Amino acid sequence: MMMQDITKNRTSERNEKQRKTAREIIEQYDGPPVRIMEVCGTHTHEIFRLGIRKLLPKQVELISGPGCPVCxxxxxxxxxxxxxxxxxxxxxxxxxxxxxxxxxxxxxxxxxxxxxxxxxxxxxxxxxxxxxxxxxxxxxxxxxxxxxxxxxxxxxxxxxxxxxxxxxxxxxxxxxxPGAYEALKGSADVFLYPGHVNAITGTALCESLTKEGVSGVVAGFTAKELLTALAVSLKRYQEGKPFFVNCYPRVVTAEGxxxxxxxxxxxxxxxxxxxxxxxxxxxxxxxxxxxxxxxxxxxxxQIPEMEGRANPACRCGDVLQGKCKPSDCKVFGKVCTPQHPVGACMVSNEGACSAYFMYGV
Ligand code: SF4
Structure with a gap:
């Protein structure tokens, strides 16, 4: 076997082991109820796609956040x-x-x-x-x-x-x-920070938020990275103190x-x-x-001022703040579908409503 193949096999064994350990931590979590916010819409979709939600014990709730630009x-x-x-x-x-x-x-x-x-x-x-x-x-x-x-x-x-x-x-x-994190303080116990944003900004802001009692982990986008970020969140949450962990160090550095x-x-x-x-x-x-x-x-x-009025039935605003789930919206899946979207969260590939619709929630 070539040296390259041996290294590749070892990396994939290590990844598999890490995935398995993280998965066990998540499945066996018996700590207090915890609300984890996927700040980023890509995280919402990937977590659904990879079937990670099915692993979560009842007391672990994932809520969607405002990290979809179109939404x-x-x-x-x-x-x-x-x-x-x-x-x-x-x-x-x-x-x-x-x-x-x-x-x-x-x-x-x-x-x-x-x-x-x-x-x-x-x-x-x-x-x-x-x-x-x-x-x-x-x-x-x-x-x-x-x-x-x-x-x-x-x-x-x-x-x-x-x-x-x-x-x-x-x-x-x-x-x-940063402004959104301020506005969202208190809406979740742990933020799953969007790794691609932190790759640009660095981690100083997230670290400083822990001093204000806000916990979070930076997460990547593969199955291993998402499972690890969730497992670390649950482990650290049980310790009862605000925390910050960069679980995406291969891409995210302190200075960005x-x-x-x-x-x-x-x-x-x-x-x-x-x-x-x-x-x-x-x-x-x-x-x-x-x-x-x-x-x-x-x-x-010289574009004139535009107020902009959303359809009154649409609860995108509440969905984006984690105040309700897409499926709590009265028109979800009935009047509002990806073919006939009433609000932005049903349109975008990163939107929470489209993720809930696509994965049959
Ligand atoms: S289901 Fe449609 S109308 Fe309801 S919050 Fe989502 S996008 Fe808005």
Missing amino acids: VTPVGFIDEAVWLALQAGVTVCTFGDLVRVPGTKMSLAGAREKGAKIQIVYSPADAEKYARLHPEEQVVFLSVGFETTTPSSCLSVKKAKEEQLENYSILTANKTM SKEAQRLVDELMESCDSEWRGLGVIPDSGMKLRKEWEMFDARVKY
Whole structure:
């Protein structure tokens, strides 16, 4: 057997052993009732997909949090995008999920039916490229997301400036997690922190939250990483003291990605931001700095203030704060399905309602 194969076999044996131990800790947990919040929508989906929920004893409750960028984007932002597409006549470049999120009067899909030009892209770089290849069109990229995606939006703006593109701008709804953690304090006993966000930000904030009594673990996304994070949460929770553990050390360091932090700091500054369900959280958003505002669609097109009204039947706001489960919503699975979503949490691939629907809860 080659040396490479031996090392591979040993790693997979070690992983299997670690998975088994973590699984046993979870299944045999007999401590006090505990509510663990999956802050990140990808965690919600992966935990369902891997069947981890089935292992949990009754006193362990998993609740969903606000970590799905499409879900927390407020209705007013969709209205702004629809206005840009219909009134200002720009080409709106966006990730696919956002197209079906209902606005006050219509979604972007509805706007497309009325003749608006909506272009699906996979990254801000694609949107910038589209603008470069279509100089006759005014192009706006819908920049939503957390610390993980904000750097790529900044990069696209920087590139547009280098290339002297005058037909590219971004509509920002970028958010940062610290404000959300503040707003969510007390809604769960343990936070399962999103590993990809911590890869950018580092762990200082999570560590400082333990001093305020907030416990949490940084979790990765594989079966081994999620089982380990949950097992560590349960072990430490029984000790009765606030704790923080980085269970994703292969990717997350204490200081995070300095390069990404520098880039965002160069182009953007913090601002108050509205979160669906959580309201306006001070300093929880990011917008382009004054010297970059020629790429800010709100400034460029003078978009009027949009209030944004969600369907009154929709409980996305409560779902995002862990106050209720998707299945507690009266229209879940009846009027509201992935084919006919009433709220954002049923649209997005990371949304809690779509996870509950998809996995038959
Ligand atoms: S099931 Fe639909 S309407 Fe109910 S909270 Fe979820 S997205 Fe909103």
